[in-house]
Amino acid sequence: MRLLKLVPDDTNIHFLKWRVPFFVVSGLLILLSWVMIFVNGLNLGVDFIGGQMIRVTFAQSAEAPVAALRGEVEKLGYGEPTIQRFGQPNQVSIRMKLPEGSEKDPGLSEAMATKITTAIKAAHPDARVDGVDSVSGKVSGELYATGMKALVFAMIAISIYIWVRFEWQFGVGALFALVHDVSLTLGLFAVTHMEFDLNIVAAILTIIGYSLNDTIVVYDRIRENLKKFRRMPLPELLDLSVNETLARTVMTSLTLLITLAALLLLGPKVIFGFTAAITLGIFVGTYSSIYMAAPILIWLKVTSNSFVPTETELERQERLARERG
Known part of the structure; x- marks a missing residue:
């Protein structure tokens, strides 16, 4: 019996072909989200306003x-x-x-x-x-401040981790993708005026974790391919890397969305906002890993030499001596 493959092995989608239009759309969505947040505000729950x-x-x-x-x-x-x-x-x-x-x-x-x-x-x-x-008002103020700090520190810590593990350009790309995901989620609550409480902060932290996981998988494949295909143009290499991880991305997102759809339709109303936030987060997290985190590496000047160890003068002389001998 043949296994069902949602993404064929020979899939070759040119994602990077549309990187500029998608970046423009994403930038406008981020801007619109923050405009709605400042104009409409968030419908803060008792957790945050007392x-x-x-x-x-x-x-x-x-x-x-x-x-x-x-x-x-x-x-x-x-x-x-x-x-x-x-x-x-x-x-x-x-x-x-x-x-x-x-x-x-x-x-x-x-x-x-x-x-x-x-x-x-x-x-x-x-x-x-x-x-x-x-x-109480004092407790609610502390909860709001702590919740916002948790979101900011989580994104910064994640970017530092990716910076150390890869290169600084990857850390910047991951941070931009996370800002995109969090902004659009907050924009959803500003537009719909659903209640924003501690449960939603937990949902956003979950989205950050999911988006990071998806981004690291793509970045890890990009790093491997940068070492393997030194002469391949970067846009083609990024397309190759995204296509190679696409099966994993689709299966992970699809299984999560099936569960979330059941919760949205049949789950209790008290967790509707939490479920809606994570559902949107799955879409924007997957989208940002492909169209935000990967293409930005081109503009940040990542090259095939990014992961080649720098050779010292002594190492160079020893290498030349071995080649002559």
């Missing part, structure tokens, strides 16, 4: 009565709530600032949550409280 979030489902209603809820909660005297649809049209999240003094007396937060949920259930008998989360 406060209390109450998730409510109206079981007997097609849509949640957002306007009525806002008025009912405001009457309780805890300030203006932030109410957004969460998941299905009949599901909402109600975010409230913590009452003054709650840092010293956590009971005040519990009392506020109890009063709000009681008022909602009294006005809407079909209301079901799915969860109540509370995070």
Whole structure:
């Protein structure tokens, strides 16, 4: 029985032929993503902004009565709530600032949550409280700062690792690819306004790891081919290297996407944002390994001599003496 091969052994796709248009498109997408982040902002969860979030489902209603809820909660005297649809049209999240003094007396937060949920259930008998989360402002600020530092330090550490293992040009290429992947993922959350919390930070770190793994596989093959085919033009060598690793890339991405598709369609709503982030990350991570990390080596002047050890004067004299003898 012959094994199924999604990528034939003689595959020869000229990826580098379109490197300039793809670089332009990717640059525009990165720019657009950051514009959307600054204009729309990220829908930060309670993890990052502090406060209390109450998730409510109206079981007997097609849509949640957002306007009525806002008025009912405001009457309780805890300030203006932030109410957004969460998941299905009949599901909402109600975010409230913590009452003054709650840092010293956590009971005040519990009392506020109890009063709000009681008022909602009294006005809407079909209301079901799915969860109540509370995070102090100090803790949320620390979580946000730590999460952003984790993303930045992870990308820098990865670039240094690749720099040491290969050459500095490879480290720059890997860092550019990671910036591309993270920017597009953040742009997705700025456009869709899905909640951005600690789970999404974990998803982005996972994307960084996946993208790095895919990039290193391609870079390792490029390094081997640079030693093997010294006279081959670099664009052709990069195409050869990408094609030689394409079967592994396709199989890895496809198996992951099958699992992620099941989670997107059948998984719980609470991890939808996490799953959506990783799904996009698989696409952009694979794309950046081929069209970002590899072509940039041409502009960074990588040559066939990049991995040839530098010969000292003494070694040169000894080599010439051996050749004459």
